[in-house]
Amino acid sequence: MSKITFFSICLCCFFIGYGQQTQYNIGFEPTDNDGTINYWSTFESPNPTARIIDNPDTDNGTVPVTKVLELVVNQNSACYAGAINVHGALGTWQLDPNVASNLTLSVSINSSIPIGRVGVKMVNATNGTLFEISDAQGNYVGANQWQTLTWNITAGANSGDNINVDQIVFFADWRCGGATRPSDVTLLVDNISWGANRLSSPPAPSCTNGVQDGNETGVDCGGSCPNSCIPDPTSSAPQFSSTGTDLYVYSDIVGPSVTNFIFNSFGGAGTYNEIDLESNGNMSGKLFELDFFGSQWDPVDASAYTYVHLDYYALAATTNFEFFLIDDSLSASVCCGNPAEPKYSFGPNGDEPLVNGQWKSAFIPLSHFSNFNGGWDGTDLKQTKFTGNGTVYFDNIYFSTFNTLSLAQLAPNSFKAYPNPTSDSWELNGGDTLITKVEIYDVLGKQMQTIDAHSSTVTITSAGLKAGVYFAKVSTKQGSSTLRLVKK
Numbered sequence: 001m002s003k004i005t006f007f008s009i010c011l012c013c014f015f016i017g018y019g020q021q022t023q024y025n026i027g028f029e030p031t032d033n034d035g036t037i038n039y040w041s042t043f044e045s046p047n048p049t050a051r052i053i054d055n056p057d058t059d060n061g062t063v064p065v066t067k068v069l070e071l072v073v074n075q076n077s078a079c080y081a082g083a084i085n086v087h088g089a090l091g092t093w094q095l096d097p098n099v100a101s102n103l104t105l106s107v108s109i110n111s112s113i114p115i116g117r118v119g120v121k122m123v124n125a126t127n128g129t130l131f132e133i134s135d136a137q138g139n140y141v142g143a144n145q146w147q148t149l150t151w152n153i154t155a156g157a158n159s160g161d162n163i164n165v166d167q168i169v170f171f172a173d174w175r176c177g178g179a180t181r182p183s184d185v186t187l188l189v190d191n192i193s194w195g196a197n198r199l200s201s202p203p204a205p206s207c208t209n210g211v212q213d214g215n216e217t218g219v220d221c222g223g224s225c226p227n228s229c230i231p232d233p234t235s236s237a238p239q240f241s242s243t244g245t246d247l248y249v250y251s252d253i254v255g256p257s258v259t260n261f262i263f264n265s266f267g268g269a270g271t272y273n274e275i276d277l278e279s280n281g282n283m284s285g286k287l288f289e290l291d292f293f294g295s296q297w298d299p300v301d302a303s304a305y306t307y308v309h310l311d312y313y314a315l316a317a318t319t320n321f322e323f324f325l326i327d328d329s330l331s332a333s334v335c336c337g338n339p340a341e342p343k344y345s346f347g348p349n350g351d352e353p354l355v356n357g358q359w360k361s362a363f364i365p366l367s368h369f370s371n372f373n374g375g376w377d378g379t380d381l382k383q384t385k386f387t388g389n390g391t392v393y394f395d396n397i398y399f400s401t402f403n404t405l406s407l408a409q410l411a412p413n414s415f416k417a418y419p420n421p422t423s424d425s426w427e428l429n430g431g432d433t434l435i436t437k438v439e440i441y442d443v444l445g446k447q448m449q450t451i452d453a454h455s456s457t458v459t460i461t462s463a464g465l466k467a468g469v470y471f472a473k474v475s476t477k478q479g480s481s482t483l484r485l486v487k488k
Contacts, residue, residue, distance in 0.1 A: 021099060026090070026168075026192035028052050028067040033202040035067060038212045038219070039089040041269040041289065048073045048081050048172060049271075057110055057144060057188070068110075069189040071172045075182070079175035080119070080134075083189075084269070085167055086211060087125060088203060092164045093196035095130070095157035101195030102157055106150040107170075110188035114143040117178075118187070119171030120151055128161030134174045146188075153194070164199060168192065210289075210317060210389060219289075219317035219390065230316040230357040236277045236284050237311035237359045237395040238441060238473050238482060244402030247305065249384065250295065251396040252282045258297035265296040265383065275393075278480060284395045287386055290321060294385040299328045301379045305399035307363045311445065312346070313393040314356045320347025321354070321388025325369050328380035342369035342376045343387075361396075361445020363403035404443050405471070415474050417460070421486035428458040428474065437475040440485070443468070462487045 029035045035052060042048040049072045055065055073081050095102045109118055119134035130153075137151045156162060173185040205214025207225035216222050218229030239253050248257040264272055268291035274283040287293050302308075308325060322343040326335070334340045344364045347354040352362070370376050384397060415435075417426040428438065438458050440449040448465060451458060460472065470485045 020198050021096065021195065022093070022198040023101060023195050024090075024093070024193065027190060028069050030067070033089045033213070034085065036089075036211070036213050038289070039086045040069070040083055041086065042071065042081070042083045042271065043269065044078045044081055045266060046074050046077055046264055046273075047267070047271055048077055048083065050083055055188070055190070057146065059146060067190075071170070071187045071189065073173045073181070073185045073187065075184050077181070079177075079181075080171050081173065082119070082169060082171040084123075084169045088166050089211075090166060090168070091202045092125060092166045092199040094165060094199055095153065095162050095194075095196050097154070097157040099195060102197075103152065103154045104150055105153050105192070105194040106148055107189060107193070108146055108148050108191040109140065110146045111140060111143060111173075112186040113173075113183070115139075115141055116185065117174040118149060119174040120153075121169035121171070122153070122156055122165050123167040123169060124161050125164040125166050130159045130161050130165060131156035132169075134171060134176065138171075138174065146190075148191075165196070218315070221316045227316065232315065232391075233277055233284075233313045233359065233393055235437065235439070235473070235475050235480060236282045237313070237361075237393075238439075238445070238471065239282070239396065240361070240405040240441075240445060240471070240482075241398075242307075242309065242363075242400035242402045243404045243406040244400050245305075246309075246401075247300065247302070247399040249297065249397040249399070250285065250394075251398055253396065253398070258300055261295065261297040263295050265294050267291070267293040278475070280480075284393050287392045287394070290318070290386060290388045290390060290392055292385060292387045294324075294326075294383050296383040299380040299382040302366065302381050302399045303378050305366060305401055307365055307400045307403050309361065309363050309396060309398050309400055309403075310394055311359050311361050311396045313359050314346075314354055315391040316356060318354065318356065318388065318390025318392055320345065320350060321386055321390075321392055322346070322350075323364070324383075324385035324387070325366075325376075325378075325381055326383035326385060327376055327378060328382050329377065330375040334375060344368055347388075358447045358450070359439075359445075360447070361405065361441075363400070363444075366399075405441075405445050415472075415481065415483055417472065417483060417485055420484075421488045422462060423488040425462055426460040426472075426485055428460055428472070430456045430458075430474070430476070432456065433476050435474055435476055439473040439475075440465075441471045441473065443470075460485070 026034045037052045042050050051070045055068045118138040121132040122130040133151050172187045207220050212219045221227050221229035270291045271288040272293045275286045322345045324343045345351045417428050435453040438451040465487045473482050
């Protein structure tokens, strides 16, 4: 609500090695780093949503209309669900046990429920915890009204981890060891205030920090950054099965599937959800500011299959990501970030190069995982996991016996291409239907062309295409369909 202000008193004469004594006031204004939503992440399973918004509750005009942090906690989120700032975004500090203002932390909150509890925590640059307070100091009574909570953080000032502190954590609706959450909870947060010795200032916006800040239009791209942004996909990945036998893990393709699939089973910092890119019910996974993310299902024996397939779309800030297949037997001894976990890497020095800015189909030999560690046998596969950075979309994860794509599962369509086969170009006719986009793929799922059309007829050139079979995904405002093209 109010801008971060620093009231500095030079204490160097008394506290050698300390920084300037500072009164921090986190107000989520756009002029400061704490007012950049991308410097905040939420946790956990399903992650709360976070926005920085104009204060919606001014108490009949007695409270200014300035910025606040809005956290919406799902009824089924973890008992400790909340929000945390990115390491270093607020600079670094150290609590001084000899200064009274360093021994308390206060925050203004406004909750949608009448009775609740908020918890707080501070963390240093090496993930050491100074304090974690979830007791009655965070209790509040009264819904939809601003009130101030205050915690005694003396224990943090005397902690051995009280150096290079750079994160503050809020547990938005603490429920651990108590009653279950009765409903979704919306918590407005403002004016987070504490005193400390400032060791370093918040960093200036940068084109290499992995966060959308300054005048960037995307993560480290656009605005004054030298590289342009890759837009989010506007269409979903083509729904291509393989030419063999498939078992579907995450896909809208009709066929045998795993049971009891849970999309967001576990994850780290970042925002992970499903998104309907074409508003047609075909969901894709979106991993925003990827740390680690996993899905699970009832264990299956995949020994009858040869490959695992996935489609991915990586934005500009993604430099690499890893894909894991976790089996029940190996995970009992090797899991949770252990370097021996079987994985397949996309990126520089990875198992295959990373492709940014388009849907990419990948068939990964299951033998890659079994060769990675002798304890992995693929007979009780139960989870996938992604690790990496940036933003990655994914779809069509399935086990298959062959590593080529098929048209067998595609719905009929009313589009016609002629001549077909051709050695020159195809004329695509949509009749009375306006075609918005045409995407050409080879049989391995590599995107060869994209044509922005906005016409009922489109010319598709075969220049640069080798002789063979290709698929054209034709998008309209009503949806999309696919047809087969043959280059002579």
